[in-house]
Structure formats: C-alpha cells, structure tokens
Amino acid sequence: MSLFEINKIAGALLAAMLTAGIATTISNLVYPDPHVPEVLLAVPASDDAPAPSADAPATPESVPIADRLAAADPAKGEREAKKCAACHTFASGEPARVGPNLYGLVDRPIAASDDFRYSPAMTAQGGTWTYDDLDAFLAGPKAYVPGTSMAFAGVRDPAARAAIIAWLRLQADAPAPLPTP
Numbered sequence: 028m029s030l031f032e033i034n035k036i037a038g039a040l041l042a043a044m045l046t047a048g049i050a051t052t053i054s055n056l057v058y059p060d061p062h063v064p065e066v067l068l069a070v071p072a073s074d075d076a077p078a079p080s081a082d083a084p085a086t087p088e089s090v091p092i093a094d095r096l097a098a099a100d101p102a103k104g105e106r107e108a109k110k111c112a113a114c115h116t117f118a119s120g121e122p123a124r125v126g127p128n129l130y131g132l133v134d135r136p137i138a139a140s141d142d143f144r145y146s147p148a149m150t151a152q153g154g155t156w157t158y159d160d161l162d163a164f165l166a167g168p169k170a171y172v173p174g175t176s177m178a179f180a181g182v183r184d185p186a187a188r189a190a191i192i193a194w195l196r197l198q199a200d201a202p203a204p205l206p207t208p
C-alpha cells in the first residue's frame with residue numbers, strides 16, 4: 028500500500044469519526060440522553076404543577092398581595108385597566124356598561140352597584156371586596172365566582188393584577204388603607 032493510499036484511508040476514517048461525533052452531539056441535543064433521570068427532564072406543564080418547596084425561590088404567584096401592592100405602580104395599573112374599560116366605568120357617578128361601575132370598589136360589598144343586574148352567582152357571593160378577593164377574582168373570574176356573567180379570562184400576571192388593584196383603590200372618595208405587608 029502506498030503512502031498515498033494510507034493517507035486516504037486515514038482521512039476517510041477521520042471523516043467518518045468526525046461525522047459520527049457530530050451526529051451524536053446533534054442527537055443528544057434533540058433527543059436528551061435516556062440515562063438522564065426523569066426528574067431532570069420533567070418540565071412543569073402548567074400552573075397546576077405542585078407547589079414549590081419552602082426553600083425554592085419565591086415565584087410571583089407566591090408573593091402575597093400585600094407585598095405586590097406595596098411594589099405596584101398605579102400608573103401601570105391604569106394602562107392595564109384599559110382592558111376592563113370595554114365593560115366597566117371607573118369614575119364616580121358613571122353608568123354601568125356590560126359590567127357595573129367600579130368606583131369605590133375596594134371594601135365595597137360584593138354586587139352592590141344599584142343600577143346593575145348581577146348574576147345570581149355574584150349576588151350569592153356575599154362579603155366585601157377585600158384585596159385578597161379582588162386578586163383571586165381577577166386571576167380567574169369564572170374559577171373564583173363560578174357562574175359569573177363577567178366574560179373575561181382574567182389577568183394571569185400577579186404583578187399586573189396588583190397594579191390594576193392599586194389603581195382601582197385610588198378610584199374612591201377615600202382610598203381604603205393598603206394592607207400591611
């Protein structure tokens with residue numbers, strides 16, 4: 028065998044090894060190594076994932092509304108509340124639209140706007156609109172008041188909800204005191 032032929036064979040071998048190496052790398056990227064334990068591969072599928080353990084970093088969801096309100100920017104809330112304005116008015120004395128007027132909402136009895144016909148579900152709810160109630164209701168109206176006629180999916184972002192509530196609080200004769208974090 029000539030030196031030339033040996034070189035050719037060595038070259039081909041090298042190329043084959045390189046190709047195989049690249050292919051393995053790519054396949055490892057695309058198909059994770061089956062030996063990696065399941066736990067490391069698992070990606071929480073939804074919000075219903077198990078609650079994080081105590082020493083996990085705080086997710087926005089786990090920050091109490093009092094703390095989120097303390098950090099909230101009412102000006103941002105006013106912008107966020109544009110999506111509510113399709114159905115709600117916010118100033119004193121304004122009429123109901125698809126939904127009731129929301130002036131003075133914080134601490135107001137639930138379903139208390141005189142010129143609005145609430146759903147039986149909302150009327151039966153009882154109590155007043157606390158910060159906690161508002162936070163939970165705005166996160167998922169249909170989940171919090173099953174049967175509500177408020178056709179709105181909710182505001183998923185906990186910080187955005189807090190901003191809306193911080194702005195709503197100011198739409199009142201005397202804004203309700205902020206909760207102590």
Ligand code: HEC
Pocket residue numbers: 107108110111112113114115125126127129132136137138139140144145146147148149150156165174175176177178179182191
């Ligand atoms: C598609 C229309 C629509 C949108 C958008 C909407 N709402 Fe409503 N909302 C309603 C209706 C209708 C009701 C009455 C629900 C019932 O009687 O069950 C209501 C009720 C409420 C109530 C209860 C009021 C009371 O007097 O007890 C609150 C609080 C509220 N909405 C806040 C909001 C906020 C904040 C937003 C925006 C983030 C929003 N809504 C977006 C239609 C809407």
